[in-house]
Amino acid sequence: MSLISIENLTFGYEGATENVFEKVNVKLDSNWKIGLFGRNGTGKSTLFKLLAGSEEYYGKIAASVRFTLYPASVQNEKMSCGEIAAALTDSWKVYANAEELGLNAEVFSRPYDTLSEGEKAKLTLAAMFANDNDFLLIDEPTNHLDADGRACAAAFLNRQKGFILITHDRAFADACVDHVAYLSKSKITVQKGNMSSFLAERAAAENAEREENERLKKEISRLKESAERARGWADKTEKSKNEKVAGLRPDKGYIGHKSAKMMQSAKNIEARRLNAAAEKEKLLKDTETPYALKMKGEPSRGGALVTFKNVSVFYGETPAVKNLDLTVCNGEKVFLSGANGSGKSTAIKLAAGENLLFTGEFFCRGNLKISYVEQSFGGVRGTLKEFAESRNADYTLFLTILRKMGFSRDKFEENAETFSAGQKKKLMLAASLAGGAELYIWDEPLNYLDVTSRLQIEELVKNSPAALLAVEHDAAFAANVADKIVRLE
16 A cells, blocks of 8 residues: 555646635545546646646645556657557556457557557557556546447456546446545545445535535524614614604703613624624535536427438448438437447438438438537637527527536636637537527537536436437446437447
8 A cells, every 4th residue: 555645735827816726635545446526627637737746836745656647648659559558668568458458469560640549548558557666647538439448448447456537437437446536626525436326425415515505594694684683773773862752852862872882782792693694604515516407499390300221421432331220209319339430420420411422311301400519629719609609509598508517707708719628518518508409419428528517418418308319438328318329330
């Protein structure tokens, strides 16, 4: 066992109005397989940079292990995979690890740039875990892995000694972590178990905290109202000095003396009650409420919205999709699955209206209103208003959805190009939901999204009357939402 100790960690980016971390304390064991979770923007990747020593900070980080960041930086992608692996490790274990991750020996002779993104992820994992003395900080390894690749990578990680993993895929995390570290707005909470057990306990705890907060808020309001009434008693007595009673002039000296005593008593009561209210305000918990999302609904006529009959899609003479049979009906949630390169993204591009060469029969109902969220962030630019307008989204609803997904108001003034990948994905989904559609077509919508946002999207989609055609490798999301899953070979 080796202890990783973080004491009074304080860090903020230059020009930022608030620190990312403020006097954070936590102790971890290097033998733990730790899942690091939290909303987008809470500082997960920043914590990795601090542990790896790539940013200056205040406080103390003490550990006897060497922290190594994943994914590794590859300087020349024209090099062979064998050369890339040799640059990352001198251990023979890389070959055994690669085999465990589903890569055959011939991959080491291939140029690195000929590998798919999923194969690149597996190769670098294999090489970096070959170094026995390294403690890996693994940032989002699943983004380019299909369902089978995720299952294989999770099993591989579960056999390793210790690491810290950032992932928002619940099934993936459940299969390979034994401790959870959760970043909230003010602290890091560590708990033994997997993500599902942590989420269940966290939901129960936060419900209890919200109920206690409501009780405290009512008590604070009552104390402040009582203090206000005490102030009013003295004011009323003071005003009575100039009021005649039965035509007689009041004894101003007596009433003034009485008023002064009343005023002092009222001030004492007011001070005590305001102090009591302030003490109770200190007890309010720092909860993160996962507010329910809303979408701009579009009623749809019944029947088939999109139909593929023995459809093959080609890039030049190469088939990207082969013999696909698929129908999406009104209100139906349909997911496409399959290995990397099986044509999932190509199929939904055709459904979204992209002009592609295909054979077979493809039908899309006339005047069908479609909202398409692509994988890439190429169109995410400009101010939030400009971006919303480019997607024909209701701007007010767009901002409301972003707030509920954890966006702070100061982010509304920034340009979209400056946002993190998770924040850009939230922009795309918020614009889609605020634009309204009969059929939502989403290509890997949960990539880079935090767990809370995934759960919000999941709950919204499950209860929506709109149809959805999606590619998504998050097994828990697909299992909870899909009416049917179609596998492409």
